[in-house]
Amino acid sequence: MWISDVWAAVVVLAGTTSAAAADNGPIAGNPLIEIPAGPxxxxxxxxPENERPRRLLQGRAFAINRTEITNGQYARFVEAAGHRPAFYANHPIFGLDDRPVVGVSWGDADAFCRHYGLALPSEQQYERAARGTRGHAFPxxxxxxxxxxxxxxxxxCCSGDSRDGYPMTAPADSFADGASKEGVLNLLGNVWEWTSDLYAPYGSAATNSVGPYRVLRGGSWNSDPGHLRTTYRLAYDPEFRFAANGGFRCVRSAP
Incomplete structure (x- = not known):
């Protein structure tokens, strides 16, 4: 199933919340939201089989960016580090400063986070941020x-529409009523987000991963309801940088 979902993800033109503690963090305009330790x-x-089994885990504290990394934030990294620009940097919609950056490979996303002393979230960190402590279906x-x-x-699957006000990507700080309990935005929808993990069945070591794929989480602006859930896992080629619906955010783990 997941192999066909890889093709579905390739699009090339491809209520009230209780906010948690936050600090400004190293990325201007994108504070880190504290996620406390606990089960x-x-x-x-x-x-699907690749989302099983359901487990109760003991999580360590971490902090995650309030929004996806935007084009404006990525452009500052490109200028400072001499890194290659995002593939859609000059697109009239995908390239807008306040929209989540798209057209980045896993390596691009990893380099960005490392530049700021951060890291891509693990699947467990992403799912904890998106589901809360009780395993909600949505943030x-x-x-x-x-x-x-x-x-x-x-x-x-898999076409965008404008029923939510945006036929493609939306500003990264949109949909405040869809925020998580801690106040993290767009953990579902807008863009798929790279995680640090290699794709493998739960419980398998990374050396037993199914090919060299990395995992994306969260669904995007062209996701149907079946893909728009907190547990959905998308296996994806980490070298591919031409998807117009894939971005990322960063985390800082507790020492």
Whole structure:
């Protein structure tokens, strides 16, 4: 199933929350939101095989960017580090300063985070930030309906639509009513986000990963409801940098 989902992800033109503590962090305009240590639900037993089993894990504290990394933030990194620009840097919509950067490989995203003394989130960190401690289906809880507070796509994979106000990417600070309990934005929708993990069935060592794929989480602006959930895992070629629906954010783990 996941191999076909890789193609689905390639698009080339491809309520009230209780905010947690935050600090400004090293990325101007994108504070780090503190996620406290403690038990949380990871995985599920009623979904695809690669999302099983459901477990209760003890998580360490970490902090995660409030929003996806934007084009403006990525451009400052490119200038400071001499790194290559994002593939869609000059696109009239995908390249807007306040939109999440897209057209970046896993290596590009990893280099950005490392430049600021941060890292890409692990799958466990991403899922804890998105689901809270109780394993909610969505960052805003378990309720789903006709209106989803996220930038998503058509009901049938995989086309964007403008029902949510944005036919493609939305500003990174959009959809405040879809924030997580801690106040992290767009953990579902807008753009898929790179994680640090190699793709492998849960419980397998990285050396037993299914090919050299990395995992993306969170769905995007062209995701149908089946892809727009907190447990969905997308295996993806880490070298590919031409997707217009894939970005990232960074984390800082507790020492």
């Amino acid at each position: 949380f639900v990871f995985g599920r037993d009623d979904g 805003w809880g378990n309720a789903s309906g006709a209106r989803v507070p996220a930038n998503s796509g058509a009901d049938i």
